[in-house]
Amino acid sequence: MDKKIINTSKAPAPIGPYNQAIITNNMMFISGQIPLNPATNELVTGDTATETHQVMRNLSAILEEAGINFNHIVKSTIFLSDMDLFATVNEVYGSYFSADYPARETVAVKGLPKNVNVEISMIAVM
Numbered sequence: 001m002d003k004k005i006i007n008t009s010k011a012p013a014p015i016g017p018y019n020q021a022i023i024t025n026n027m028m029f030i031s032g033q034i035p036l037n038p039a040t041n042e043l044v045t046g047d048t049a050t051e052t053h054q055v056m057r058n059l060s061a062i063l064e065e066a067g068i069n070f071n072h073i074v075k076s077t078i079f080l081s082d083m084d085l086f087a088t089v090n091e092v093y094g095s096y097f098s099a100d101y102p103a104r105e106t107v108a109v110k111g112l113p114k115n116v117n118v119e120i121s122m123i124a125v126m
Contacts, residue, residue, distance in 0.1 A: 010061035012036035032121040052092040
């Protein structure tokens, strides 16, 4: 199997034994991103919209490192600490796409890394 590892300093460094993304067979699998500021490695806190924008900026940096953008996303998974956050996260998330939205699911989970409120992973085609 041929695979290419994607890592950029413009997105948070992995906090475990994984990479930011892997490309194989013209598909890119992006690890879940949380609202960490890559410059400081500190959590971006405040309101849910601010946190979600940071997550999307992290994802964008990884996409850019691979030479693509959100138009290449075919699947997203959104993890929330509470489904009451859905409307806000959905509004911010949607603002990063034009018309051809990817497939997606959104799930509420018991806990997320560093006790954040939102984590998003994506799959893209090259």
